[in-house]
Amino acid sequence: MIELIHIQILSALMFCIGVYGVITRRSAILILMCVELMLNAVNINLIGFSAFRDFSQNQRIFGHVMIVFIITIAAVELALAIAIILRLYKNKSSVNVDEVDLMKW
Amino acid sequence: MGVNLAYFPPVICGISFILTVFFTRKAPLISSLISVFAILSSFILFIFILIDFLSPNLNSIDFSIDWIDVLDTRISWGILLDSLSVTMLGLITLVALLVQVYSISYMKGDSRFGWYFSVHSLFAAAMIAVVLVDNLLLMYFAWELVGLGSYLLIGFWYEKRAASEAAKKAFITTRIGDVALLIGIILIFKSTGTFNISSIFHIANNGGINENILTISTFLIFLGAMGKSAQFPFHVWLPDAMEGPTPVSALIHAATMVAAGVYLVARMMPLFSLAPYVLDFVVFIGLFTFIFGGTMAIVMHDIKRVLAYSTISHLGLMMLSLGFMGIASAIFHLIVHGVSKALLFLGAGSLMHEMEGETDIRNMGGLVNKMPITAITFIIGSVSLAGIIPLSGFFSKDEILLTVFEKGGILILFLTLIGAFLSSLYMFRLTFITFFGSLKSDNSKIGESPILMTLPLILLALLAIFMSALLLEISTFKGFIFFISGYKAHLNLLLIVFSSILSFVALILAWFIYIKDSKYLTDWFKLNMNCFYKLLLNKYYIDELYQYVINQIVLRFAQFIALFDRLVVNDIGVDKSSLSVKSLGLKLKFIQTGKMHGYAISMVIGFLILIFTWAIL
């Protein structure tokens, strides 16, 4: 039987993997993928709570609303991020984020 | 009919002010007629009021207009009609009427002729309101408007730097007294809960006011009276106020406005009588000012300044009488002095009118033949003020001397007599130098002033002679002293003889010095009194002292505060703190390395710290 705790563990694992990836990877694409991983971890968490906790119908809907929001935002963000990375590749012929520090002071 | 008419004089004059300011600006002559008409009708109303007031069955006035009404605090315009206010009403309307008639001729051709009469109306309305109103706060209301009228009239020729400075000086000096007055009034309000004068007296007589508060508040009220009545040390504004047109000096700075302080003390006498220390102070200030003013009047060369110092001195005499609770004698001297001094100022104005604004008495002399009416009326006025026997000035002075003798003892009487001697001396000096002696050649073409100017002079001179008839008992009217204070006047023959002798001595001394030009006496004075003379001529350097205090202390302090505000509060407090934020930002910006991993790690660390703090809490 799957309980709330299993879903939470899954979500936490996915989130930690995502964080680890963001910190260690150099390739912008991989970092982007890790960010997606984190977002989806949150989604799983939210839907878990929404499904398993003893909420009223009104409150339950909030979890769903949030997920739809996050998915939308993730899609938009991805579109932007990919565009930025493409420009970066065109200019620098690399997607290594260590080489990009134009935004420092 | 009757006493209810008492509302009308201030209202009529106020309406005249509004009409002349807003509607007849293009027609100055109409303005002047409106103004004279207003004051004339006020004077006629005064006669009706007086008749009604003297009749035995007097009905009281129970009509008032609310000015402010907040919950249980109500401040309303009402009328307080007693012998004191009726007397003052008569004096004010009479002198104002004569002065305005005189001014029609005197101010002819001035570019602000209409405005002059507007302000006269404003002044008359305010001054009448001061003496009639039954509410201390509203008395202050009118009191300040009187100050405004004086300010506008002193500064009438504002193009002259001296006139605008004098106006400023008068307003600010009296304002300092007024600040004290207002505090005193509010203190009384704090302990009684009312501004109504008769209620306050009632509460005070029943011991409703704490003794200390009573002493402090009456002291503060007296400071206000000192400011308006130009008592030492607030006397400095009055001589400078002579920069205004001369009829203004006659009306405001001799007969009415400066009398407001005396009136205030007389009006508040039931409170003062409960504060013996303050009465002692009143005596001291009055006596000091009486002698002090007299000494300066002796040496001045400007005819208007001599009269101004004489006014200061005589106001001191009235205060002295009030200090001994001699209201009746003080008020009697107030009206006699008011009439005589108005006469003298108008006479001086008549001289100046013919001599193209000359005020220095050293350039006059021998004018008695050239301007006989002016000269004779002027001499009557000065003899009256000098206290020569049949004239009213003698009787009024004598009443005060009697009060002083009965209540104050021999030492104060002696000092008062010195003051009286000085007063006779400078009046004779002024008369002799101005009208007798040899005629200066420049003045040979001078003639008499026009009829509108001499008529008021004659009327005032008649009053100065016959005013003492007021002391007599005529049917129901039991004499002026009884009218005011309720006890009968009596005489002290010894005092009469002694003060008469003193005045004659002054007359003879003045004769020898200023007419005979006795070498012996003048040499003696020059030898022994030179430094004293210089001190007097410079008015004891009090103006210089005040100027020093204002320039070096008040203005310096203000500049210091302004500088403090700019350099400390603004530049250090505000600009420096904004700069420190800016410089902190300049330092902290190096945290932004631009390395993405740095950001990611710090985010994670920050998040973990938040989690742990939350867990611990």
Added chain:
Amino acid sequence: MDLIKENILILTILLPLIGASLIFITPGHLNNIIKYISLVVSFITFIIVILIFIFYDINSGGVQLLWNWNWLSLKGAWPLGSEGISLNLGVDGISVMMVLLTGTVMLTGVMASWNIQSRNKDFFVLYFLLLAGVFGVFISYDMFFFFFFYELSVMPMFLLIGYWGSSSDFRTFIRTKEYAAMKLTLFLVAGSVLIWVAIIAIFVQAGLGTFNLLEIQKVVDDKFPLFFQQVNFLMIIIGFGILAGMWPFHTWSPDGHVAAPTSVSMVHAGVLMKLGAFGIIRIGMALLPEGANSLMPLLMILGCVNVIYGAFSALGQTDLKYVVGYSSVSHMGYVLMGLASMEHLGLTGAVYQMFSHGIMTALFFLAVGAIYHSMHTRDILILKGIIKKMPYASIFFVFAGLTSLGLPGLSGFAAEILIFLGVFKSYGSLGVLFGSLAVAGAGITAIYILRLVSKVFFGRPDQNINNILDTTKFENMAGIILVVLILFGGLYPLPFIDMITSGVTPILNNILGAL
């Protein structure tokens, strides 16, 4: 008529906004049309404001002419109750007076801006936005919209001063208009941060899920402990005190007044500074009575410092407009003292002083603006004998000066005397001390005003300046409106005083009842 009466309050906000939009769609080169549109709109607003004064029924008192619009309501788990955030409008006696003041200053301000040369389209748009905000603050009975309108009135100020203002050069240092605008905005925003924190704290603590002031007022005794009230009241008096020019947070105000163009100075010193004192009454004293009770002595001391310090600073200035700016600081001190007296007399006087000072200072800036416009300098040491050259402007200035030194018969005296009485009656013998200092402050005011009048207006004018422009027709009209109000308010203040008392009494009874 009933339709107007029911919706009259929202009209005061809508009319300036409509005016702003009308001007916004007018082509920028049609200068005259823009001016006449603004004149007409502000005149209609002025009439509406007078109608509010007439419609308000003094005898029944309380909050009247209520108007409500539900702006945001969410059913569900939100902390906002069923009402959510709604625009609640209503007026009590205090608001009526403030609205009357705003309407008057708005109309006269438009008349005084006839000479704006550049981009007057943008100027009037911002001017009307500013006034919509000010009206909104005075009539909102909802803390959220109170704050919303408050911010709306602060923001246009930055642009109005920064673009249309003027810099002053004092030989040794310069105060630029950009500096003044920036300082003003930062100060006011800092104040509004404190206010917003306090508002949210009150909202959360009340736990009613509504920002409605009238609802929250009912639960003050149960929900707000003493400490909570003290902390929040402190934030309120500092936050609103900044706007009211409270020492030591006053430095934005003289600089701001001086740098601003004439009409903006009029609105700014005349109305905007009153928002601060008004906020202290509306939010501080009404919602936090015990906090008010325990912290008022602090406000009294600061107010007293304001009076004396402002008066001396004004005496030390050499720039005509700075003198007026510091006199505003000094006079707002009287307002604070009146508020702090916690007496019916004092509080009534404080509100009346807000009204009277608003009118007076508008007249001051009108006159100074006209003088600067034609003489091109405001230096006291240079100007002299102006009354010959510019009689109207000079008379306006002298008149305003006499009002400010508390001459009886003008509205300033009626207001100040009530404040003095209130202060004297409060706090026992300390009240006497503060009251005496306040009266002495009026004496110092006389010194700096008369010194100015004697130096600048009297005397002989310089011969080499001949072609001096006098005030325009519209400026004269504006001045006359203000002069008439001052005279009326001084000679017969009873209608105004009654109006204010009806608003002040419930608030004060609430505080005194909380003891």
